[in-house]
Amino acid sequence: MTDFATRSRAATDALRDVFPPTPLLKNAYLSERYGADIWLKREDLSPVRSYKLRGAFNAMRKVRVADPGQMHFVCASAGNHAQGVAFVCAHFGVRGQIFMPVTTPEQKILKTRTFGGDAVEIVLEGDFFDETLAAAKAHCAEAGAHFLSPFDDSDVIEGQASVAVEMMEQLGRAPDHLVLPVGGGGLSAGMLSYLREVDAPTRATLVEPAGGASLTAALRIGAPQTIEITDTFVDGAAVARIGDRTFEVLRNIPPGDVLIAPENRICVTIQEMLNLEGIVLEPAGALSVNVLDDIADRIAGKTVVCVTSGGNFDFERLPEVKERAQNWQxxxxxxxxxxxxxxxxxxxxxxxxxxxxxxxxxxxxxxxxxxxxxxxxxxxxxxxxxxxxxxxxxxxxxxxxxxxxxxxxxxxxxx
CATH class of the missing domain: 3.30.70.260 (ACT domain)
Structure with a gap:
């Protein structure tokens, strides 16, 4: 077993101190619809309702081993990464500062505070995320804190690979086909790196939202580039620039295996999974299920795993979801x-x-x-x-x- 695979397994074992493996569940409705054995890797059922907890935990764990005196961690996020960092700050008993844009909805601030408790401080800075990120990194330099990247970090990538470790252990083998969302690339880089290094014969389909397809743009020119976000609805995956480290892993993905999901069509999937299956998915969490129609000919008769990456859905958005779904239909x-x-x-x-x-x-x-x-x-x-x-x-x-x-x-x- 290679070093990366060994480290990924170690990260997975360490995670058992925090939460059990998220379920891998066969979905009868989707399996019948597409003539395949379709399983959902339910990252929406982690303690913070997303996979982001994994990378944050592994990165902080390794920093604490290398530098036990480091008790101050900082991140910039208005979403799932913030909640994951807050959770692990409380777990390790360290001080966390979560920088968020001033425009962050109160609901997200409250959830982050709930997970972090007294261990974290919320800092509202900047009207736009780029301003928030700059403020967080400047504070790290001044305070001697450690910055926890949401995706472009080798230890974060390694932590996200634990999804693949669990998936193979639960399924008993590698799936024929894996469908997963792409934002900054941490999850896809981690899972694909692990599958490659254990020689898994798995074909992967990666999915980006139409309003923020940074991997597609990077593959077009062969390097990460900053793109304009034209729709922020899929806020968990609409990233303006794919990570440098993550792109090194993903640069050889065939362009035909990276699909674009229209935001309004994603809303149809959110409604269907809620109404028919009782599964609450955030927009990014619905990406993998959303493209099954596009790859129906590829997956017929196959064993397929879709990673439902998050379930932090604000139900105040339901009217918008219904409206956009009706528009698509x-x-x-x-x-x-x-x-x-x-x-x-x-x-x-x-x-x-x-x-x-x-x-x-x-x-x-x-x-x-x-x-x-x-x-x-x-x-x-x-x-x-x-x-x-x-x-x-x-x-x-x-x-x-x-x-x-x-x-x-x-x-x-x-x-």
């Missing part, structure tokens, strides 16, 4: 209706709606002229394709009718 749209200001005009428009169409929003915007007014109207339907028929009917009657659902500027401002 073609079941809800928003329009600007140019309505003649005459008696009966609204009635004429309403008569054009089908029996499955339901108005969910109706808001008069402003009077454009003496003869017409503009209305923001939201419509839900039960059948994909209904909007094509509605558009034809509306056009035949001469109403101005503009679909703004996918116009990000107008939608953000009006909806």
């Amino acid at each position: 073609g079941l809800k749209k928003y329009f600007i209706l140019r309505l003649p200001q005459r008696p009966g005009a609204l009635r004429d428009f309403l008569d054009l709606l089908g029996p499955e169409d339901n108005i969910t929003r109706f808001e008069y915007l402003k009077k454009n002229s003496r003869n017409f007014g503009s209305v923001l109207i939201g419509i839900e339907t039960e059948r994909a394709g209904s909007f094509d028929d509605l558009g034809d009917r509306v056009a035949s009657r001469g109403f101005g009718f503009r679909d703004i659902t996918d116009d990000n500027i107008l939608a953000d401002f009006l909806i």
Whole structure:
């Protein structure tokens, strides 16, 4: 066994002082749907509801062995890494400072405090994460603290490899196919490094959110680059730059094995797993399940493991998830209706709606002229394709009718 595999097993053994292996569960619904044996590695069931605890624990454990006098640790995060660091600070009895953006939701701050207790201090600094990260690293230099990277650290990568160690022990062998999310690359670099070094004949599919596909961008030019995050919905995986260390492991991944998941389609998966399976997944945690349709031909008859990487989902986001899922399914749209200001005009428009169409929003915007007014109207339907028929009917009657659902500027401002 190679050094990395040996260290990964040691990290896995050490983790047993903190929590038992997360379950590897066969999912009957997905297995039947795709004609494969599909297992879910449930990292959403760790003590902090994500795999991030593993890397944070292993990195802190090794620092404490090398330098027992180091009692001060710092990280920058507004999500799962913060909670993992807080948890292990309390476990080791060391001082932790968690730097978070000023804009971090109170719910995430509260959860981090809950896991860390008196061992951690929350420091709110910067409006954007880059500012928060810079402040955290500057403080480390001044205070002599140790900075715990969320992914681009060899000990963190080694800790995340424990997911692969557990998976193989629980399954009794290597799976034929592994599907896992990619953000900064710590999980994928750790798991793939372990599988390679034990000569596992496993094919891997990596998944990135469309709004932050930094690995795809790096593979295109052969080196990490900073990209623009165009959608922050998958906040656990939308990373502007893949890690340098993690990319060295991932640079030879065939581009066809790195898939892009649209954010609205991810919302469909979140709803399905919650409603059909009772499994609560955060957007990043749903990535691996979300792309099964895309690889259905590759996995038929195979043993497949999907890593559900996290379950820290804020239920206040459910209305947004429903809305985005309906958008992807073609079941809800928003329009600007140019309505003649005459008696009966609204009635004429309403008569054009089908029996499955339901108005969910109706808001008069402003009077454009003496003869017409503009209305923001939201419509839900039960059948994909209904909007094509509605558009034809509306056009035949001469109403101005503009679909703004996918116009990000107008939608953000009006909806």
